[in-house]
Amino acid sequence: MSKTLTTTPREDGYRMPAEWEPHVGAWMLWPERSDNWRNGALPAQRAFAKVAEAINRGEPVTVCVSPGQYVLAREKLASEIRLVEMSSNDSWIRDCGPTFVVNDAGEVRGIDWQFNAWGGLLGGLYFPWDQDDLVGEKVIEMERVERYAPDIILEGGSIDVDGEGTLIATEECLLNSNRNPEKTKEEIERYLKDYLNLETIIWLEKGVYGDETDGHTDNFCRFVAPGKVILTWTEDRDDPQYDISEAAFERLQEARDAKGRALEVHRIRQPDPVLITAEEAAGVDRFPGTLPRRKGDRLAASYVNFYIGNGVVVMPSFDDPQDVVAQDEIRQIFPDREVIAVPGREILLGGGNIHCITQQEPLGRRSAQIRGSGVTQLAS
């Protein structure tokens, strides 16, 4: 087993890099559950395969798949995509997967957070979540890196960092009584600072309206460069999103990052509300304990839910006139990367989007002592 450390990354000189720093690759989980994904998950699988291909233009992608789907997934994924067997309860590796940290020597370690399906028995999205909770450990072990295992429930999508000591999170999620009710805000901040090596936490109140993750910041407000954030936005004062984004904008304007910088806030207009159609709702199996997908329910559509990969930004499109505007803006924000839009509706129907279904692994120096042979294996 990967060695489990009882120290913290902060003590050991490790930090979570920003997503725009170089990656060794990306991880994804294959969708299959018919009580969350319509039509036996086939439309979602096609969307996931497109996301994998887009990211794979810049870095190797590994898709983890349950035993029963292995051969089927192999047929549906581009041949360059690496496939490994790994069970999960659903396919949100951003949230149930590990967070990788690096030190100045480029060594990589993994944080294996606890996971309770976005709220456990108090508003969690399905039951059980035992296989999801093993994903972090399994990925870390496959990568032969050392492991931190903090006793805190945390999803990767609920946090966003600039790689220079600053984190953004929402109170709606991290301080929700369905995550870590026994911990105070100060204790949660201590975990974040110790495990991600931070100086400053910028708290926003809420995330995207209707987001079933309890307002993950990765769908709402994210760093795009040191000192610069992107925030989902609407100009429709009657939209419940208006006040949420407005309040966040105010806090962001007052905030200073770990380096003392004021933040440049780029507001990006959301698409028109995306509602589940009758046909879409009818394609999802009902299952006790799983959040139902009902006709007319509004989905938390946001352009902010993109993946920043080596040489690419992979962002969702919604068949909305705003799509091309958002793509132009992202292109201006990331002038050195190819911006690839992938239709995100089928992913969104499952409760998240491109960032939620991906997890980057930073480039670094991995070492595995080959015992007894006197040989050290290094990959840089």
Add this chain to the structure above:
Amino acid sequence: MSKTLTTTPREDGYRMPAEWEPHVGAWMLWPERSDNWRNGALPAQRAFAKVAEAINRGEPVTVCVSPGQYVLAREKLASEIRLVEMSSNDSWIRDCGPTFVVNDAGEVRGIDWQFNAWGGLLGGLYFPWDQDDLVGEKVIEMERVERYAPDIILEGGSIDVDGEGTLIATEECLLNSNRNPEKTKEEIERYLKDYLNLETIIWLEKGVYGDETDGHTDNFCRFVAPGKVILTWTEDRDDPQYDISEAAFERLQEARDAKGRALEVHRIRQPDPVLITAEEAAGVDRFPGTLPRRKGDRLAASYVNFYIGNGVVVMPSFDDPQDVVAQDEIRQIFPDREVIAVPGREILLGGGNIHCITQQEPLGRRSAQIRGSGVTQLAS
């Protein structure tokens, strides 16, 4: 997916190394099926864990385990053992796993043979074997090496090489009509020579008496050095093994290896016949299509079924007076390695022994192009 090559290792300058050449690590599969392993496989799991620990003294061991056993296996394996999820039908990675080949530059590739559970519907040992047949592909993909996929059924335990162009196999297995009935002996030789890069094949007639693999050579006769083989033996003329070993000895004495050398044949006396007890038989579930384990059946006990690892030889013991004699002989044959005896009865009850449940991966230089980042990942 790992790139699948349509050339052969011989054309590409790759060969199968001898087992005593340096390894990057060893692979195993976790036993669990109650219709082959007694008492819910718990005694076998303890034996497998001991084998893993012994090999791990010299090289990293990865144990592949099905989803349902993951957490249980983690508890039973030493913490240094790496555990990855991988389904299988049983636990004989020597036979269903890949054969790795290397070139002079130290690059590694994998051969993904076809597998039919030692005979398919004509005397195979269980049904189905679909997950076993995926093990080679999955290991190769996990290792990010390129893949050969010859259309021939072949088990790793049915062959043994000296790494210098010579292979030993038995006619009982490789020419059995339940393996590749559509192929002639000459065609099978061509596959072996092309994929393992050989000049000379030494055919023995049969393997160990009663071996349900149809006489795998890895339980009977193996190279221990260039020009030197070990052969299981008995002095009891009434034992059906006597004539088999005698006939093999004659062929070995006549044989010349790829370098033109005569072979030094080291005969190692087998333990007394090992019979399944009533208690052992009663501990195994009966299941249609799976070879039953009956009281009084003789098991194919052999000291030859050892694993040659970095710095170690891990061999079975049978609670037999011959154990210490065999261990002394193996020590003399491998003076530079630690010889570790692990009780092999619980493994043997499942139909094989230490060599059958292990698969070495040779040390070499692995390269995986990180696309788009201009970075090449190398491990040496």
